[in-house]
Amino acid sequence: MIAAIDLNSDPTVTEKLKNIARYQSDDPQMQKVKEDLKAAQPPIAVRYSLLKYTLCCKDAMGHTYWSPFLHTSLERQVIQFVHKALGYQSNDKCNVQLAHTSYCKHLGRKVSNFML
Secondary structure, eight states: OOOOOOOOOOTHHHHHHHTHHHHHHTOHHHHHHHHHHHTTOHHHHHHEEEETTEEEEOOTTOOOSOEEBOOHHHHHHHHHHHHHHTTSOOHHHHHHHHHHHOBOTTHHHHHHHHHO
């Protein structure tokens, strides 16, 4: 038998991530990007995409997959959740995991500030 591990993380984070499109619709900057996408402007369509009403982004690191764009109100909660889920390991491992699952501007800086 395996004992359950309690990470003491906020259980509402997963519910908030399920409704990420609603959080994105509250942000004026993300609304502008969505409007530009609907107007089909080619330079922005290479970097951003709407997938099931969720704004997704490809970063400049050469990743070939779309990652959902995190709203600023969710960034800290998601960083804390991933940090706890990885067993409080280094910020490099946290950065890699977050980069593969979501997009956040200045991710490395935000994770480093969280770890301080």
